[in-house]
Amino acid sequence: MAIGLTSPFYTVIFVLSAILFYTPRWLWKHWEGGKIRALMMDLDVAICTDAEKKQKKKILLDYLWENLRYHNWWTYRYYLCETMALLNVVGQMFMMNRFFDGAFLTFGIDVIRFLESDQEDRVDPMIFIFPRMTKCIFHKFGVSGEVETHDSICILPLNAVNEKIYVFLWFWFMILGVLSAAVIVYRFIIIVSPRMRVYLFCIRFRLIKRQAIGNIVRRSKLGDWMLLYVLGDNIDSVVFRDIVHDLSHRLEAYHNKNSTVRTVDA
Numbered sequence: 001m002a003i004g005l006t007s008p009f010y011t012v013i014f015v016l017s018a019i020l021f022y023t024p025r026w027l028w029k030h031w032e033g034g035k036i037r038a039l040m041m042d043l044d045v046a047i048c049t050d051a052e053k054k055q056k057k058k059i060l061l062d063y064l065w066e067n068l069r070y071h072n073w074w075t076y077r078y079y080l081c082e083t084m085a086l087l088n089v090v091g092q093m094f095m096m097n098r099f100f101d102g103a104f105l106t107f108g109i110d111v112i113r114f115l116e117s118d119q120e121d122r123v124d125p126m127i128f129i130f131p132r133m134t135k136c137i138f139h140k141f142g143v144s145g146e147v148e149t150h151d152s153i154c155i156l157p158l159n160a161v162n163e164k165i166y167v168f169l170w171f172w173f174m175i176l177g178v179l180s181a182a183v184i185v186y187r188f189i190i191i192v193s194p195r196m197r198v199y200l201f202c203i204r205f206r207l208i209k210r211q212a213i214g215n216i217v218r219r220s221k222l223g224d225w226m227l228l229y230v231l232g233d234n235i236d237s238v239v240f241r242d243i244v245h246d247l248s249h250r251l252e253a254y255h256n257k258n259s260t261v262r263t264v265d266a
Contacts, residue, residue, distance in 0.1 A: 010162075013099070020088050024081040031077045036230055039063065043235040057239060060231075061246050064224070068251075071223030078226070079187050086180035093173050096166075103129055108170035126167070130159035194218070197225050205232050207241040212248035219251045 041056045042048070048056075097104040103125070110125035136154035139147050189196050194217050201213045217225055232240045 017092055020092060024084040024088065027084070028078060028081040031074075031081075035074070036234060039231060040234050043239050045236075053239065057243055057246075061243055061250075064228075064243070064247055065250055068224055069221045071227045072221050073223070075223040075226040079191075082180070082183055082187065086177070086184055089173055089177045089180055093177070096169070096173075100129055104166070104170065108167060108174065111167055111170075126163035129166075130156075130163040132156050132159050191222060197222075201225070201229065204229070205237070205240065205244075207237055208244050212245050215248045215251055216244065219255060 039060060041060065043053070043056055043060070093105060100107070103110075107125065107129070114124055114126075133153055133155055136152050138150045138152060140150065141147060190200070197217050198210065198214050201208065201217075202210050205213075216228070228244065232244075
């Protein structure tokens with residue numbers, strides 16, 4: 001691959017890669033639409049009057065109560081963006097592998113083996129993909145005025161840069177792939193296990209009672225848990241504790257009221 005880093009082909013590859021990496025983030029910013037920022041209402045700033053804080057807490061609590069069980073689509077779109085991020089990394093690795101004639105998927109491993117092998121047995125995989133010297137054919141006018149052909153050896157200094165860039169990209173893609181896959185597994189566990197949601201909430205927000213968290217998880221949906229979790233990371237911890245406890249009390253009172261009505265009707 002005796003192509004300079006500044007060639008249009010390399011430029012297109014890097015620009016396309018950047019666009020693909022940014023796409024999940026752009027989609028989420030579009031879908032999220034500033035929802036969290038709007039719900040925060042500057043409650044991340046602890047310095048405000050008690051009356052103002054109380055009013056904002058009531059507005060947020062009323063929103064959570066009135067829109068309970070309606071946040072699943074918001075959450076699944078977030079999970080979709082995370083899945084797209086994983087597919088993007090895997091897809092780009094296979095795209096690079098096709099570009100390098102099947103040598104990219106094992107490129108980093110081959111480089112490590114090369115560095116650890118004996119001096120006599122070394123076969124540099126970087127030179128195999130990015131040759132630093134190649135045969136060049138020059139055409140120029142000779143002393144007789146006719147075009148003469150000359151064969152010579154050309155040095156390709158930019159390929160020494162290219163090989164370092166793609167070694168870094170290989171390891172970067174691997175790290176991103178492993179982390180993205182771990183996130184997908186983590187999200188799957190959250191989806192299928194309400195008990196895990198309670199546990200994660202407890203270890204993240206220690207000011208909140210476990211009973212209140214369990215009550216909310218039992219009587220709401222995954223999207224509500226996700227929204228509360230994100231809000232908890234963005235507003236004052238004491239304010240968030242009060243909101244979660246108040247929401248739990250509302251759910252408990254509503255459930256008890258409905259249970260009483262059903263008992264009387266029976």
